[in-house]
Amino acid sequence: MRIERLGDLGTAPAVLRALGYAAARRGISPPAALIGDWFASRAVIAPSVAITPVVASAVFDVAAGGSGGAVGGGWFGYLSYPDAGADGTGPRIPEAAGGWSDCVLRQDRDGRWWYESLSGAAVSEWVTDALGTEVAPRRCEVVWDEADRDAHGRGVAACLDAIAAGEVYQACVCTQFRGRVTGAPLDFFVDAVARTSPARAAYVAGDWGAVASLSPELFLRRRGEEIASSPIKGTLPRYADPRALRASAKEVAENIMIVDLVRNDLGRVAITGSVTVPELLAVRPAPGVWHLVSTVTARVDTAVPMSTVLDATFPPASVTGTPKTRARQLLRGWEPDRRGIYCGTVGLASPVAGTELNVAIRTVEFDASGNAVLGVGGGITADSDPEHEWQECLHKAAPITGSGARPQDRVVELTP
Template identity: 75%
Template structure:
């Protein structure tokens, strides 16, 4: 593997924007990017990737490397959509799964230093060198959003409360969608939003089929050699609140632990016996504009076990389905009229050097090739949920996307207090 030090080139969204402009000018496919906290780095960007549709069982089909000291080298960038249809029975808007291979990446380490890494030993292409010398102006892209269907969401929440009362489920994440029309390019939309909100698990992928712009805070799976980890989020408060309230909330602590048990069960299906553990439970962590309650589950999984088998046991992510998982998924398909698509699926990279890291694709926009945009929002419903407040929660989660271009260019909180009083005790986050 070739590794070249490039130095301090600038922030990742700007570098992605420069590479996207240069690739377009050269007639090459768009870059793919992971920005935030990926592989112990600030960013991993493939300058150009042919992201084509693939069968869902073939995504991330790379034997996981075991190197955890920084270098990534390259690998398979892709996404996998949430697998279930909505109540209307319609098919996917974009491919259920897509991705492509890159022999080389640009990686920004923790200190802000950029590196060129090549699995084949190839040098940095001239067109990339030239692109890095001229960063385009800040993007001008926006989405003209429509209005979400409040009545349908409220009916879904009420149906969920009835199912909880009947003992069919203990919790389920009921979601809705807002649709719109893109003005500009998907990569410009993504780079502006990533720079402004600074999410921990942002990811971008595009192809002839459209694009996925994910600004997620959540780790679904990290696989490095035999070691596997998942960090579900359950519990959210605005940054202005006292973070101690999360640990003091009986509802949110119970829900987080319930999802931790579900993740333990999922990983236990494929892990070495006795290897599943919970090294971090109920940690309060900051994110843009909010506090989150996060736990981490780890396990040891045989390296030779195909990624398809790992995903069969764990996907879709526990935190965006419900408990029991199978029954929650069945009911959600009736309560939600529209297919979730990439929302609540996963985006990430499988590297033969550094392993595989995947996010939970929440706070994610799905762009069609025709400029259509779909944003999913939702939250976890429990026995004490108030349907009206759950709707307000959806609006808060959508706000960084739907109101972004009407706001000044600075870091904007991801959630604020609803009108008429303080924000209700922590709701779940999808």
């Protein structure tokens, strides 16, 4: 593998913009990017990668790497949430897509940039030129329609009835904002990441459209035998006192139920006795909100293919419910529309560094015709109030749609 230090190239959004504009000028495939907290780095960017439709069973099908430091390259892509909505319509973009990049630009935690190539190839001349060329940002605007409040309310009410009847203990009921795009999805993503700094941001694009994920949540991290998942359950708007999360019986119960579900999912493929919970009910900031976050870890034999791991764990526990199978069945009738990439996963499988996948929440799906879809939702328990749940959806959407933010929003760091 070839590794070259590139030094200070600027912020990850600026580097992604420069590469995206240069790729477009040359008529080649756009970049793919992971920005935030990925592979112990601030950013991992493939300068140009063809992201094409694939069958769902083929996503992230790379041997489990495990070394630290370099990433080198690998398979960038996404996998959509698999279930249809009540209207029964098909996918708006491919259900799964991805592609292989032999090289990446990686920004380490100290802000230094590195060029890494699995094959040992040198940096392409066009990449060097792009990184040395200052580019002016271009505007991308999405005009969003209002989400269907009544439909969401009916879904929450149906979920509460199902909980009272003992069919489920908890389920994640979602709604959608739809919009029309003027400009390029890359510019939307670059601007949103620069404004909100999400922990698990990811961008992939192709002729079919684009996925711009501003997620705060880790679905799976797999390095060698070690695997981890950090489900998010429990939310308050950023202007609220974050300590109220741990004081809320509803939010705590919601998180613990999902932790148990993640433990069960990982236990289906883990080495017996290896499933642990090293972090429980930590309060973490995310764009526009505070979250309760827990972490579940396990050991999985490296011979177990990623397809088997995904069969056991996907879709992510935090966006389904308990029990998982029944919750998914009911959600297909409660939610009018197919979720699509929302509540699926985006990430990278590297033969060197392993696999890291987000939970595709706070994620916008762009099709090739200029349409945008943003899904938001929340976990419903027996203590849920429908009005509160609707407001939670608005708080989650506000940093992306630009609506509903309050002037007293503030940032307060709280250690777990």
